[in-house]
Amino acid sequence: MKRTLYYPIALSALTALNTACSLNTDLTIPDKPMPPSFQDQPEQPDGANVSTINWREYFSDSQLLNLIDTAVGNNLDLQIALQRIETARSSVKLANGNLLPKVALNIGGGVSRFGLYTMDGAGNATTEITPGQTVPVNLPDMFVGVQSSWEIDVWGKLEDQRKSATSTYLSSVEAANFVISNLVSDVAIYYNELLALDHELEIIRLTIQKEQEALEVIKLQKQAGRANELAVQQFNAQLLSTQISEKTVRQQITEIENKINYLLGRYPQPIERSKDVFFTETFHELSAGVPSQLLENRPDIRAAEFQIAASKFDLQAAKAAFYPTVNITATFGFQAFNPEFLFVSPASIAYSVFGQLIAPIINMKALEAQFNTAQANQLSAMYNYQKTILNAHVEVANQLANIKNLKDISILKKEQSDTLKQSVDVSKDLYKSARATYLEVLIAQQSALQSNLELINVIKQQRISGITLYKALGGGWR
Known part of the structure; x- marks a missing residue:
């Protein structure tokens, strides 16, 4: 009889073991080695990297630093990321607890009545529970003690779950660091966009003032017979166009201020700033180091690496689920049908x-479905890791090329702006001597305004590219 009972149990256990042994947990994907240096950048043996500089030292504008400090303390996305860390930390504690026996206090009681024409009922009717007293028909049952259960981690399943929870926790920490890095760069980028708009607004207002003066001159020339109504209308139309540009820039300033306030976790209010720092060089030397440093400095890459570790332990735990589970349960306490016998006698x-x-x-x-899901999750984590590294490398390469090209563009734009400023004065002098038409004067003024705005935009892009490179290299979270 016993052999008949144990045979299917042993057979099922062996079947589970054989199935588990045939499952592959050693997954790999094609490796993509990183290049020794960034494109068009010589390899730097000293490993100098601007990302290791703390953002409080990288930026020198005190008003920008105050804004970033406020954002790091109040940003809602960052607060959410920090709560994810707390959730992951709790998961680690839970996984650690699963490795230990569970012990609980058990205090309970009840009443049982057995039918007389049953084995228990007939036995109770003739059995003395105390000298001279048979077992009551309505039998109370009281228990005070402890009970314990423990799953013995024979196959390492619970340990793998604990390691997975720990890796997920570390990944959440790196994810929060990545949020900080993005937050620092976003505040700095919007701040520089705001400074650029301030200078654009200043240039537009000066242009409006000059165009108003030019319009008054044309009106006087019309009265003197030296200009016609068409010239007055053309000058007035250009003035109206520039005034529209002023309104547009003011709206853009409001929107950028509100974007900064949103990052700071506060409602719209003016942003304190000094536009004079816009033309000053405030960044450190932008050394990129070597691509392999991205693996250590970029929080998103480190987070993806921890996700690979977590998925690996999940896969091992999914494999261990095929093996038999060994559980031990135990109780110890005092049990009696009457409270007065509960603690007074060893018999209880x-x-x-x-x-x-x-x-x-x-x-x-x-x-098997759970195991296949764990396999797919690990492969996805591996591909995501490669994708994150590739994305980081491309971001750095783009910004290095952008900085180089913007430097050349900036030199040309300054020359163009100076030339067009001179052309405005020349066109006015020629117009006064009737050697140029009013249309040539309008074109010169419009070209000069556009060139000045483009120069401001190039300088803004230069400053933003320095910030973006700093973030792409893994800076801003330390």
Whole structure:
């Protein structure tokens, strides 16, 4: 009889073991080695990298530093990321607790009545529970003690779950660091856009003032017969166009201020700033180092690496789920039918110890589905890691090329702006001597305004590219 009972149990356990042994947990994908240096950049043996500089030292504008400090303390996205860390930390504590026996206090009681024409009922009717007293028909049952259960981690499943939770926690920490890095760069970028708009607004207002003066001169020339109504209308139309540009820039300033306030976690209010710092060089020397440093400095790459580790442990735990589970349960306490006998006699001491070996039989397909899901998750984590590294490398390469090209563009734009400023004065002098038409004067003024605005835009892009490179290299979270 016993052999008949144990045979299917042993067979199911062996089947589960054989299935688990055939599952592959050693997954790999094609490796993509990183190049030794960034494109068009010589390899730097000293490994100098601007990302190691703290953002409080990288930026020198005190008003910008105050804004970033406020953002780091109040930004809502960052607060959400910090709460994800707390969630992951709790998961680690839970996984650690699963490795230990569970012990609980058990205080309970009840009443049982057995039918007289049953084995228990007939036995109780003739059995003395105390000298001279048979077992009551309505039998109370009271218990005070502790009960324990423990899943023995024979196959390492619980340990793998603990390691997975720890890796997920570390990934959440790096994810929060990445949020900080993005937050620092976003505030700095919007701040520089705001400074650029301030200078654009100043140039537009000066242009409006000059165009108003030019319009008055044309009106006087019309009265003297030296100009016609068409010239007055053309000059007035250009003035109206520039005034529209002023309104547009003022709206853009409001929107950028509100974007900064949103990052700072506060409602719209003016942003304190000094536009004079816009033309001053405030950044450190932009050394990129070597691509391999991205693996250590970029929080998103480190987070992706920890996700690979977490998925690996999840896969191992999914494999261990095929093996039999070994559980031990135990109780120890005092049990009696009457409270006065509960603690006064050693006879009321009660205990039990029970061991179980549970092997899956009919739910193998579900376990295989869980294992296949864990396999896919690990492969996805590996590909995501490669994708994150590739994205980081491309970001750095783009910004290095952008900085180089913007430097050349800036030199040309300054020459163009100076030339067009002179052309405005020349066109006015020629117009006064009737050697140029009013249309040539308008074109010269419009070209000069556009050139000045483009120069401001190039300088803004130069400053923003320095910030973006700093973030792309992994700076801003330390």
